[in-house]
Amino acid sequence: MARTKTILMLAAPLAAGAAIAAARSRAARKPDESGRRHVVTVFKPLSELESQQLPGSLREIADGVEITLRAAPAGRGTEIAVRIPEGSSTTPGEVRRALRETRSLIEVGDVLLPAGPPTTKPTLTNRPLQKATQHGREGGLL
Amino acid sequence: MKALQWQGVNKLAVGTVPDPELRNPGDIIVKVSRTVTCGSDLHLLGGYIPFMEKGDVLGHEFLGEVVEVGPDVRNHRVGDRVVVSSFIACGNCWYCDQKLFSLCDNGNTNPAITETLWGHAPGGCFGYSHAMGGNAGSHAEYIRVPFADVGAFTVPDGVSDDRALFASDSASTGWMGADLGGVKPGDVVAVWGAGAVGQMAARAAVLLGAERVIVIDRLANRLSQAEGLGTETINYETTDVAAELRERSGGRGPDVCIEAVGMEAHSPGAHFGYDQIKQQLRLQTDRPIAVREAIHACRKGGSVFVLGVYAGFVDKFPLGAMMNKGLTVRGAQMHGQRYIPMLLERMAKGELVTEHLATHVMPLDQAPEGYRMFKEKEDDCVRAVFIP
Structure with a gap:
């Protein structure tokens, strides 16, 4: 039992780190994706979005990226696509965060903030996970 | 605080x-x-x-x-x-x-x-x-x-x-399993797990008009509680679950199978040890014992709803049974x-x-x-x- 516990204590933070490392490794192996567009679907008709400026952080990075809007099928709203042109200083992480925040602003009028104040403290075993969650809206596959 | x-x-x-x-x-x-x-x-x-x-x-x-x-x-x-x-x-x-x-x-x-x-x-x-x-x-x-x-x-x-x-x-999770699992009047419904969620799924199936609702667990007090909700029970440690379900469903198998066990499932069989070792070694994240059993027991064209929480990957998933029996397998938080x-x-x-x-x-x-x-x-x- 004690051995199992020890294994689990070691395995838990390692597994979290491994998941992140695996994702990075997959990303590193991928072919050149620099031209790939980042896309979200926002549950708001295209007609309503075209009549207003895109809100929030997507507007903040608009000068450094190409943004296209098109109607999503079956009444699902509007697809917002962002491509980072060659030479732009905008990062994929900034685009992901901007798209997620913009979707929330359009749909909800607000962006959900993490719970607080925090109840955790920085520790050696917390560190890999805290690193991964510090920029929670910048990572992922979007 | x-x-x-x-x-x-x-x-x-x-x-x-x-x-x-x-x-x-x-x-x-x-x-x-x-x-x-x-x-x-x-x-x-x-x-x-x-x-x-x-x-x-x-x-x-x-x-x-x-x-x-x-x-x-x-x-x-x-x-x-x-x-x-x-x-x-x-x-x-x-x-x-x-x-x-x-x-x-x-x-x-x-x-x-x-x-x-x-x-x-x-x-x-x-x-x-x-x-x-x-x-x-x-x-x-x-x-x-x-x-x-x-x-x-x-x-x-x-x-x-x-x-x-x-x-x-518990109650909303259980109700969702019966609702999205497609329980209809006249159905035979089997529920794996007599914890709170399993009991609530079983009670939901009763209220949605199922003809028979059969709850599977090994703990006598939980099975007794489930019986109090208007269901039948099977103790998996003393009964061949698959055979019992076949018999109680006219040989067809349950129309809807609801799994309310999750990634730390138990079983008296040798496959429990196999799953436990693989999980501890992180060769699989979850022990899908109840899901396997539900898929195998479900009637042709039936529905399996996974309510138990799973994190990642499992071994020996009965994909052949799922595909060849034309099952609908669904899950959700x-x-x-x-x-x-x-x-x-x-x-x-x-x-x-x-x-x-x-x-x-x-x-x-x-x-x-x-x-x-x-x-x-x-x-x-x-x-x-x-x-x-």
């Missing part, structure tokens, strides 16, 4: 943490009056979901009194007695519009982990790791509830705290916002009774001991309820 904190694998302690604050205009702060253990917490406790930080507050099934409201909150005021859906949903995205609330696009502040693991991120959940948003849980004196107009529901005067508490998660108002009505009418699930009620100070009893199933513990 006092709160039950995860301190490491199989280590819990009641500590002092900062009081929660309103962070968004749609938030409320709830003074927790009842908060309850869930079998899925044991996966966090045991380190099977490796996205916990030392100090995280556990708990996602709760009820309490509103003590503070954000400026955009319209449906609640200070003093309201509310039960809260364990999953956090905005109410405005396409998924919420489809009533698939646990899939909300805007309820998880940290979508990167689950998006990487699963392809897309579900919504957030209280007290259920940083993969689900890192929201502080309900095993505390106070809790912040985001999107309160969507996820918090005023409890009718005629429904006690002890009953309404389980609308927060709970869409509580879809069911809680209806469940509270049924609770008020006495159709849905849950108090018996709270076999152990204790102060929050005793929560580590409550979890130990719950995990060990000591003293016939079905659920331990904490009063902060």
Whole structure:
């Protein structure tokens, strides 16, 4: 039992780190994706979005990226696509965060903030996970 | 304030943490009056979901009194007695519009982990790791509830705290399994697991008109509770489950199979040892024993609904049976916002009774001991309820 516990204590933070490392490794192996567009679907008709400026952080990075809007099928709203042109200083992480925040602003009028104040403290075993969650809206596959 | 904190694998302690604050205009702060253990917490406790930080507050099934409201909150005021859906949903995205609330696009502040693991991120959940948003849980004196107009529901005067508490998660999860599993009048329904969620799924199947509802477990007290809800039972340690289900369903197999066990399933067979070793070595993340059995037992063209929590990958998944028998296999985290108002009505009418699930009620100070009893199933513990 004690051995199992020890294994689990070691395995838990390692597994979290491994998941992140695996994702990075997959990303590193991928072919050149620099031209790939980042896309979200926002549950708001295209007609309503075209009549207003895109809100929030997507507007903040608009000068450094190409943004296209098109109607999503079956009444699902509007697809917002962002491509980072060659030479732009905008990062994929900034685009992901901007798209997620913009979707929330359009749909909800607000962006959900993490719970607080925090109840955790920085520790050696917390560190890999805290690193991964510090920029929670910048990572992922979007 | 006092709160039950995860301190490491199989280590819990009641500590002092900062009081929660309103962070968004749609938030409320709830003074927790009842908060309850869930079998899925044991996966966090045991380190099977490796996205916990030392100090995280556990708990996602709760009820309490509103003590503070954000400026955009319209449906609640200070003093309201509310039960809260364990999953956090905005109410405005396409998924919420489809009533698939646990899939909300805007309820998880940290979508990167689950998006990487699963392809897309579900919504957030209280007290259920940083993969689900890192929201502080309900095993505390106070809790912040985001999107309160969507996820918090005023409890009718005629429904006690002890009953309404389980609308927060167990009853809504169970009802979802029967509803989205497609239970119809005349069906034979089998439910794996006689914990709170399994019992609530079975009761939902009864109320939806199933002809026979058969609950499978190994613990006599839980099977006895299930029988009290109008169901039949099978003890899997003393009975060949597949043969018994065939016999009780005219050789067809159950029309709907609901799995309410999850990633730490037990079994008297050799495959338990096989799954346990693979899981401990992280060669698979989950022990899918009940899912395998449900798929094998289900009638041709039937439906299997996975309510138990799973994290990642499993071995020996019976894909051949699923495909060749034409099964519909579906699963979900709970869409509580879809069911809680209806469940509270049924609770008020006495159709849905849950108090018996709270076999152990204790102060929050005793929560580590409550979890130990719950995990060990000591003293016939079905659920331990904490009063902060």
